[in-house]
Each structure stands twice: as C-alpha cells, then as structure tokens.
Amino acid sequence: MPPDASTSPSLSELPLDELIRYGQSLGISLSEDTPKGEALRKVRARQELLLDLDRDALLDVVMWLRIPVRRSAGKEQLAELIAQQNLSDFRGLSDRGLEVLSNLWNVVPRAGESRSDLESRMRRSRGPIAQWRRLRRKVVGSVVARIVASGEETRGDYHFLPEDAPSSIRRDIEEDGLMGSVAKRIRGVADDYVHEKLDEIERRIDAKLDEIDQRLGEWRDREVAHRLNILKLTLVFSILVVLLSLLYDYLRA
Numbered sequence: 001m002p003p004d005a006s007t008s009p010s011l012s013e014l015p016l017d018e019l020i021r022y023g024q025s026l027g028i029s030l031s032e033d034t035p036k037g038e039a040l041r042k043v044r045a046r047q048e049l050l051l052d053l054d055r056d057a058l059l060d061v062v063m064w065l066r067i068p069v070r071r072s073a074g075k076e077q078l079a080e081l082i083a084q085q086n087l088s089d090f091r092g093l094s095d096r097g098l099e100v101l102s103n104l105w106n107v108v109p110r111a112g113e114s115r116s117d118l119e120s121r122m123r124r125s126r127g128p129i130a131q132w133r134r135l136r137r138k139v140v141g142s143v144v145a146r147i148v149a150s151g152e153e154t155r156g157d158y159h160f161l162p163e164d165a166p167s168s169i170r171r172d173i174e175e176d177g178l179m180g181s182v183a184k185r186i187r188g189v190a191d192d193y194v195h196e197k198l199d200e201i202e203r204r205i206d207a208k209l210d211e212i213d214q215r216l217g218e219w220r221d222r223e224v225a226h227r228l229n230i231l232k233l234t235l236v237f238s239i240l241v242v243l244l245s246l247l248y249d250y251l252r253a
Contacts, residue, residue, distance in 0.1 A: 011040055019043060026076065027083030027104050050075045053100050060097035079104060090119050
C-alpha cells in the first residue's frame with residue numbers, strides 16, 4: 001500500500017519499482033530507469049506540495065471533472081484521481097482549482113499572470129502527443145456511449161458518493177482506451193457474478209447449518225427426555241425394591 005505524507009520516512013524502504021509506481025500515481029513524471037535517490041526526492045517533494053495545497057481546491061477540480069468521490073477523500077486520493085486525467089480545456093474550473101491543478105502539473109503560477117496565459121502554459125506542458133491521444137479517445141468514447149445509450153453524463157449538481165460507484169463508458173474509454181475499458185468492464189461483471197454466487201453459496205451454507213443445528217437440538221431434547229424417563233423408571237423400581245424388602249422383614253418378624 002502506498003505510504004501517505006505522515007509516513008514519508010518509510011518511502012526509503014520501498015523497492016524502486018514500487019516507489020516509481022507510487023510517484024506516477026501522484027502525477028509525477030518518472031521513468032523506469034529513474035535513480036532511486038531522484039525518485040525519492042520527487043515523491044517527497046510532491047507529498048510536501050500536497051500538504052500545502054488547499055483540499056477544497058482539489059475538490060473543485062474533482063467536482064469539475066465529474067469524478068465520483070467520497071466527501072471525506074484525502075488529498076492523496078484526490079491527487080491520484082486528478083493525475084489520471086489529461087486535460088486541455090479548463091472552462092468552468094474555478095480559479096483556485098486551476099491554480100492547484102497547475103501546481104500538480106509543475107506549472108507554477110506567476111505573479112500577475114492572467115488566467116489565459118496560465119492555461120496556455122499548462123496546455124504546452126502536456127505535449128501534443130498526449131493531447132492527440134486524449135482527443136482520439138474522447139471521440140471514440142462519445143461514439144460508443146451514444147451507441148449503448150448508457151454513457152451520457154448530466155451536468156447537473158455534483159453529488160458526492162456514499163461509496164464506490166462505476167464511472168461512465170465514455171470516461172473509461174478516455175482513460176484506458178477502447179479495449180482497456182471493455183476489459184475492465186468485463187472483469188467488473190465477472191467479479192460481480194462471482195461475488196453474487198459466493199453470497200448465494202454462503203446463504204445456502206448458513207441455511208444448512210441452521211437446519212443441522214435445529215435437528216441437533218431436537219435430537220438433544222429427545223435424548224435428554226429419554227434419559228429422564230430411564231431415571232424415573234430406575235427410581236420407581238428402587239422404591240419398589242425397598243418397599244418389598246421392608247414388607248418381607250415385617251412378615252418375618
């Protein structure tokens with residue numbers, strides 16, 4: 001499990017590959033051959049940045065992206081969700097949201113810089129290839145969403161999730177591509193089917209155990225009643241033997 005900012009000393013104990021994956025999940029540009037010292041420095045710098053960022057501004061970005069999230073989500077979780085997006089259009093994003101997003105992209109706002117200039121620098125920082133891939137996936141996602149008629153997203157009021165919920169087909173395709181999103185949904189359906197069957201098996205086992213427990217209780221009650229009857233007969237027989245002995249002694253006297 002990736003460490004949080006409160007456990008940053010344990011970062012040095014992580015293997016290099018895990019450290020790189022953790023840094024990449026936070027939006028840090030790290031290659032597989034990055035030296036561990038440099039990766040460690042960048043990850044700790046990102047954790048320190050997250051400590052300074054306004055959580056409400058991070059929530060502004062997540063709500064603007066329409067990403068389902070719990071209201072209690074921490075800064076690292078919000079940063080991971082934002083890092084998965086490749087954005088180029090910032091219309092509708094609040095100023096503080098744009099500022100915190102630019103910091104996550106390592107595009108530090110300049111004093112007196114206009115919003116349009118900051119947006120231009122942020123777009124240039126992503127590179128043309130990433131923008132082209134994002135546009136291509138967005139088009140494919142829109143087409144597929146219209147075909148299946150289940151991926152339309154409303155732009156009404158944002159609602160926080162009480163628990164995890166699946167995202168739309170269009171957003172999945174934008175993030176993972178067509179085949180990746182299809183594979184993810186197939187795995188999700190398979191997992192749901194397995195969980196449903198496991199729950200059904202568990203219910204059947206519970207019902208059988210209740211039935212066995214009920215039968216054992218009935219057998220136990222019958223066994224107790226049988227033993228009580230034997231004790232009663234033994235007591236009656238003992239009393240009869242005593243009475244006969246007393247009668248025999250009386251007649252002999």
